[in-house]
Amino acid sequence: MIYLKKAVRTAATDHQDVHDTVAAMLAEIARDGDEAARRFARDLDKWNGDIVVTPQARAAAAAQVPEQLRRDIQFAHANVRRFAEAQRATVQDCEVEILPGLIAGQKQIPVSAAGCYVPGGRYSHVASAIMTITTAKVAGVPHVVACSPPRPGVGIPPAILYAMDLCGADVILSMGGVQGVAAMANGLFGLPKADILVGPGNQYVAEAKRILFGQVGIDMVAGPTDSMVIADSHADADMVAADLVGQAEHGYNSPVWLVTSDRAFAEQVMALVPALIATLPDPNRQSAAAAWADYAEVILCADAEGMAQVADRFAPEHLHVQAGSLDWWLGRLRSYGSLFLGEETTVAFGDKTSGPNHVLPTSGAARYTGGLSVHKFIKTVTWQRATREGSRPLAEATARISRLEGMEGHARSADIRLAKYFPDEAFDLS
Ligand SMILES: NC(=O)c1ccc[n+]([C@@H]2O[C@H](COP(=O)([O-])OP(=O)(O)OC[C@H]3O[C@@H](n4cnc5c(N)ncnc54)[C@H](O)[C@@H]3O)[C@@H](O)[C@H]2O)c1
Numbered sequence: 001m002i003y004l005k006k007a008v009r010t011a012a013t014d015h016q017d018v019h020d021t022v023a024a025m026l027a028e029i030a031r032d033g034d035e036a037a038r039r040f041a042r043d044l045d046k047w048n049g050d051i052v053v054t055p056q057a058r059a060a061a062a063a064q065v066p067e068q069l070r071r072d073i074q075f076a077h078a079n080v081r082r083f084a085e086a087q088r089a090t091v092q093d094c095e096v097e098i099l100p101g102l103i104a105g106q107k108q109i110p111v112s113a114a115g116c117y118v119p120g121g122r123y124s125h126v127a128s129a130i131m132t133i134t135t136a137k138v139a140g141v142p143h144v145v146a147c148s149p150p151r152p153g154v155g156i157p158p159a160i161l162y163a164m165d166l167c168g169a170d171v172i173l174s175m176g177g178v179q180g181v182a183a184m185a186n187g188l189f190g191l192p193k194a195d196i197l198v199g200p201g202n203q204y205v206a207e208a209k210r211i212l213f214g215q216v217g218i219d220m221v222a223g224p225t226d227s228m229v230i231a232d233s234h235a236d237a238d239m240v241a242a243d244l245v246g247q248a249e250h251g252y253n254s255p256v257w258l259v260t261s262d263r264a265f266a267e268q269v270m271a272l273v274p275a276l277i278a279t280l281p282d283p284n285r286q287s288a289a290a291a292w293a294d295y296a297e298v299i300l301c302a303d304a305e306g307m308a309q310v311a312d313r314f315a316p317e318h319l320h321v322q323a324g325s326l327d328w329w330l331g332r333l334r335s336y337g338s339l340f341l342g343e344e345t346t347v348a349f350g351d352k353t354s355g356p357n358h359v360l361p362t363s364g365a366a367r368y369t370g371g372l373s374v375h376k377f378i379k380t381v382t383w384q385r386a387t388r389e390g391s392r393p394l395a396e397a398t399a400r401i402s403r404l405e406g407m408e409g410h411a412r413s414a415d416i417r418l419a420k421y422f423p424d425e426a427f428d429l430s
């Protein structure tokens with residue numbers, strides 16, 4: 001493979017500053033509770049209003065969203081729900097007779113309370129509300145809290161609030177950043193403590209979740225969003241250029257990668273991109289320009305197998321194949337958060353409306369995990385039950401293994417059962 005364009009920057013270097021800021025904020029909130037969270041909302045987001053959004057404010061939001069947009073949000077919600085329901089149907093209890101007199105099983109139990117972070121600093125992430133809340137509700141979580149940063153004097157933008165309400169958030173907090181995350185994790189403002197925190201956010205949000213992990217579950221540690229397009233000579237250069245620029249808009253440090261087996265095609269796309277970026281409105285233009293200049297890469301490979309190897313190594317969050325033989329790619333590719341097959345769909349569809357979740361592993365985490373799904377809200381737990389007859393071989397083997405391990409107390413839990421159920425027999429348990 002040959003780099004026709006190489007990134008000049010990779011992962012952020014300011015991590016320690018962010019860590020110290022967030023750790024200090026979390027400590028203050030742990031100490032002073034609601035009051036500290038309110039103080040940060042005031043200082044950072046200029047918000048003095050209600051923290052728990054009232055039923056009246058929820059109802060009023062719908063009236064402020066134009067009807068077509070409401071229908072669009074309902075469309076996206078229905079698609080995300082349909083996909084999540086199909087996933088839910090694959091998650092099942094099971095039961096097996098391991099040996100005569102011993103049955104064991106697994107049960108799927110949703111967490112009791114989930115906290116969904118809906119980012120809202122720079123863009124109005126309506127889609128993130130749909131992706132997280134809907135999925136938690138379909139998973140069967142009885143108590144879903146959602147929070148998002150309020151805009152000064154306005155609160156949560158009406159379209160986000162409408163989406164949160166439509167998707168079934170039980171409580172909505174007008175609170176963003178570290179204070180929003182901590183409010184859900186610590187059970188501030190009268191809430192139950194969240195068992196799991198999910199949803200994307202900026203570096204402060206991501207760091208807060210990372211620090212709180214252990215005390216609560218989290219979906220993943222998210223970095224800047226990234227996207228890869230695999231294109232061969234079948235691809236449409238204008239479309240590929242538009243897709244790369246579209247995803248570079250996320251932020252100055254959002255990598256986009258083009259992997260192709262056609263040098264002329266790569267050069268055509270590279271020539272088109274700057275002009276497309278120049279036509280974006282500010283500040284999206286600056287984000288996309290910086291992302292393209294500093295983080296984007298264009299890689300030329302000999303053939304499809306070479307391109308697949310690059311994709312597997314990068315493990316992109318979004319992977320879009322605009323090439324022939326789509327079934328071959330679906331079978332061959334192994335590391336991605338979400339795969340988009342063919343030019344008729346695109347990452348933007350997945351981001352906003354199509355159904356599979358858009359909360360996905362970034363920065364190569366797709367090597368070891370997929371994205372947000374109903375599974376993240378459900379605990380697969382196990383149980384077992386034995387008859388006296390079934391307990392007999394278990395007790396004998398357990399007693400001997402325990403003694404070998406030096407765990408005499410464990411061995412005696414086995415001994416006492418054999419003595420009670422089979423009093424007339426002698427066992428060699430040493
Ligand atoms: N990968 C995905 O699926 C996906 C989807 C949507 C959004 N995102 C990501 O979500 C993020 C959204 O970021 P955002 O900033 O626009 O919104 P955000 O909601 O994540 O963060 C806003 C909050 O940051 C806090 N904050 C700002 N400056 C601070 C400081 N100096 N100290 C402490 N706290 C501070 C404020 O309290 C504010 O409420 C982006 O990084 C975007 O890439 C990812």
Ligand SMILES: [Zn+2]
Pocket residue numbers: 225246247250347348351
């Ligand atoms: Zn996107």
